[in-house]
Amino acid sequence: MRITLIAGARPNFMKIAPIIRSIHNHNQKHQNQITFRLVHTGQHYDDKLSKVFFEELALPAPDVNLGAGSGTQAEQTARIMIEFERDLLQNPTDLVVVVGDVTSTLACTIVAKKLNTKVAHVEGGIRSFDMTMPEEVNRLVTDSLSDYFFTTTDIANQNLKKSGVADERIFFVGNTMIDSLHYSLDKLKAPAIWNTLQLKAKDYYVLTLHRPSNVDDGEKLFTILKTIEQSAGHKPIVFPVHPRTRKNFQSFEAKLPGIKAIDPLSYFEFIYLVRDAVGVITDSGGVQEETTVLGVPCVTLRANTERPETVFTGTNELIGDDYHKLGDALEKIERGNWKKGEIPALWDGKTADRIVQAIATTV
Structure with missing residues (x-):
């Protein structure tokens, strides 16, 4: 199976990295290989917001950097769409995997669907219900077009079901951001x-x-x-x-x-x-x-x-x-009077393994 992974902004890198590690682990153990291309849209182009995260999270160099750069929401969205369309036409794939709720998520989803390519949304179904947030617009549009949803909580599952998404398209897997957190805990270093x-x-x-x-x-x-x-x-x-x-x-x-x-x-x-x-x-x-x-x-x-x-x-x-x-x-x-809190279900550092398993066997 061929998949294309989209990363563009700092949070994306932390969500994509564990998926790539899990793909490598899967391919070492199974005959049904998953091949991937990593597309960096260039939405975050400052090294402090981009390059260093590739290095720390052991991300491979992207197969392409679309060089979106800065600009208004519309300008950035348009540049990503133009460049990703060219890339996807040259490198067709079975599945485009988008993560989170940034401009790159929205732009690449629209391009993929217009080229009749299936889309899986990692972190599908989350909602703030605040339409003044650009990210909420990105979430709604992405989820209205996506074919499959990898969700972080049952709250997200219910949001999707209320919007008419069938159960078989929803995979409750946990939180890939927490996978990266677990991966990093023994590698932390004090800043200067x-x-x-x-x-x-x-x-x-x-x-x-x-x-x-x-x-x-x-x-x-x-x-x-x-x-x-x-x-x-x-x-x-x-x-x-x-x-x-x-x-x-x-x-x-x-x-x-x-x-x-x-x-x-x-x-x-x-x-x-x-x-x-x-x-x-x-x-x-x-x-x-x-x-x-x-x-x-x-x-x-x-x-x-x-x-x-x-x-x-x-x-x-x-x-x-x-x-x-x-x-x-x-x-x-x-005063030391703050609530202790608990860790939500499936936020256990194994989310990416569940995503890759679903891609390999179901999607």
Whole structure:
């Protein structure tokens, strides 16, 4: 069987890597071989957001880089579609596997279906029910076109069934992001700033912000950061600054000495920081999952989440734009009064094996 794997943005690499490892393991044990091409759309083109993740997660060099680059949502989508159509025409396949909910996921799904190629969506069925999020549009369009769905939770299964997807097209397999987390735990390394900032385990916070609703308005971003600084019990707040956030943050960085801005980290370095943090403040979907498995308190600066299992089962809490709740949440962490949480079903590091088994025998 021939499959084409699509990766374009940082979260994709972490979800694709375990699938590739599982394909190699399958091919060593079985006669029904699975051959694959890895297509990098180039949606994330900065080495700190792309190349380093290939190296750490032992991903092979992509068979092609479509070189999408930056631009508006429409521009990026159009470039990916044009280049992927050319690639798919030259390299036909039995199945295109897309992951997550980024622009590349949407664009490559549309191209594949217009060329009458089957599509499997890893992380199908997750929903925030917030149409102001570009990712929600990507999810809905991708799921409306996909042939097969590899899901992370029963909540995602139910979302798909409510939209009319037949049971035989849904495979409840778990979470490939957690596969990468398990793979990495014995390979973590302290970033240089561990010594520079003299950090100590459980005596600092990690902060990640990248959503336009939180970072594009400078006044709002300052209010968020000031509230965090005032509520963190004098602990340093380590803030790997996303490129889109850098300009706004620099205008008031000097007024926030407790916020320790650093360049984006590699995956191994970032997880090292998250694992030993007293708590994490984020607006990222993936970080909600990682903190849940690591048992680290997570405060999410969003009114909704496409990963509700991290709230119902895990260590995550949503606080939206309520800065009083933000302060209260951090004070709760400071008092050691945060919920313990549990790990959702099938988030066991073996998801990719279940995906490959399904591809080999059913899809």
